[in-house]
Amino acid sequence: MLDELCLIDKPMDWTSFDVVAKLRNAYSKKIGKKCKVGHAGTLDPKATGLLLVAVGKKTKEIPFLEALDKEYVGEIKLGATTRSFDAETEEENLRDVSHLTQANLEETARAFLGKQWQLPPMHSATWHHGKRLYELARLGKEVERKPKPIEVFEFELTSIALPIVAFRIVVSKGAYIRAIANDFGARLGVGGYLKSLRRTRVGIYKVEDALSVEAALELIRTREFVA
Numbered sequence: 001m002l003d004e005l006c007l008i009d010k011p012m013d014w015t016s017f018d019v020v021a022k023l024r025n026a027y028s029k030k031i032g033k034k035c036k037v038g039h040a041g042t043l044d045p046k047a048t049g050l051l052l053v054a055v056g057k058k059t060k061e062i063p064f065l066e067a068l069d070k071e072y073v074g075e076i077k078l079g080a081t082t083r084s085f086d087a088e089t090e091e092e093n094l095r096d097v098s099h100l101t102q103a104n105l106e107e108t109a110r111a112f113l114g115k116q117w118q119l120p121p122m123h124s125a126t127w128h129h130g131k132r133l134y135e136l137a138r139l140g141k142e143v144e145r146k147p148k149p150i151e152v153f154e155f156e157l158t159s160i161a162l163p164i165v166a167f168r169i170v171v172s173k174g175a176y177i178r179a180i181a182n183d184f185g186a187r188l189g190v191g192g193y194l195k196s197l198r199r200t201r202v203g204i205y206k207v208e209d210a211l212s213v214e215a216a217l218e219l220i221r222t223r224e225f226v227a
Contacts, residue, residue: 002027002031002035002055002056003055003056003057003058004054004055004056004058005052005053005054005055005058005061005065005205006023006052006053006054006055006211006216007050007051007052007053007205007207007209007210007211008023008050008051008052008053008210008211008212008213008216009048009049009050009051009207009210009211009212009213010043010047010048010049010050010051010213011048011212011213012045012046012047012048013045013046014045014213015045016039016041016042016043016051017039019039019051019053019213020037020038020039020053022213022217023037023053023055023213023216023217023220024037026216026217026220026221027055027220030220030221030223035055035056036055036056036059037053037054037055037059038053038054038059038062039051039052039053039054039062040052040053040054040061040062040065040066040202041065041066041070041173041199041202043199044086044088044178044197045088046086046087046088046196046197047197047198047199048197048198048199049072049197049198049199049200049207049210050199050200050201050202050205050206050207050210051199051210052065052202052205065202065203066173067173068173068202068203069153069170069171069172069173069202069203070170070171070172070173070175070199070201070202071154071168071169071170071199071200071201071202072168072169072170072171072177072197072198072199072200073158073166073167073168073169073197073198073200074166074167074169074177074181074194074195074196074197074198075164075165075166075167075194075195075196076164076165076167076181076184076185076192076193076194076195077163077164077192077193077195078097078100078162078163078164078165078185078188078190078191078192079094079095079096079097079162079163079185079190079191079192080092080093080094080095080163080191080192080193081093081182081185081191081192081193082193084121084178084193085121085176085178085179085181085182085193085194086178086181086193086194086195086197087193087194087195087196091193093191095190095191096190097162097163097190098162100162100188100190102160104188105157105160105165105188106157108184108187108188109155109156109157109167109184110155111187112152112155112180112183112184113152113153113154113155114151114152115149115150115151116149116150116151116152117147117148117149117150118147118148118149118150118174118175118176118179118180119145119146119147119148119179120145120148120176120179121176121178121179121182148174149174150171150172150173150174150175151171151172151175152169152170152171152172152175152180153170153171153172154168154169154170155167155168155169155170155180156168156169164195168200177194177197178193178194178197181193181194182194
């Protein structure tokens with residue numbers, strides 16, 4: 001039956017909607033009618049990794065899937081900020097980071113653990129009066145946002161090679177890693193932004209079990225579905 005959950009390894013510079021549109025077109029072409037397809041948990045264009053794509057009746061499970069905790073690995077560049085909090089926009093506010101120590105960095109990371117309120121960044125997929133915030137941000141507009149409750153379960157610094165700090169983090173629904181990267185740099189007094197990000201897990205689902213977009217499309221083309 002055409003009711004399934006697809007684990008996709010989203011490539012860089014694709015939007016989550018790009019992936020959904022490709023799969024929806026392939027499924028619809030295969031069965032000869034429009035197929036319902038949606039994703040759980042948006043990944044930014046510059047992020048890669050696990051995207052859960054629900055097909056058919058599985059789309060009813062999207063709210064449950066979105067509520068699952070998520071694991072990411074990535075890099076924060078310290079000593080600079082960007083307007084988007086990631087590598088999408090140009091660096092500014094350059095500062096020296098040579099005085100930072102491993103103890104400084106690890107203590108700052110530990111301070112992020114637990115429940116907290118987070119202000120959604122302007123360059124995010126949060127809706128505002130029918131538009132995504134990033135659409136407004138790209139027009140140079142900034143609007144008032146309401147902080148949202150999130151929780152950081154784990155925040156581990158996996159390597160330090162200043163100005164780059166690699167990390168692994170596990171967070172609740174709704175947490176923006178780019179905002180954590182920006183806040184991490186701010187708390188250190190030197191600024192920082194998210195240089196790279198990869199989602200490795202959503203609940204029990206792991207990126208090691210995911211297919212590339214190309215592999216998923218080929219599988220849809222060659223499989224037989226029961227109507």
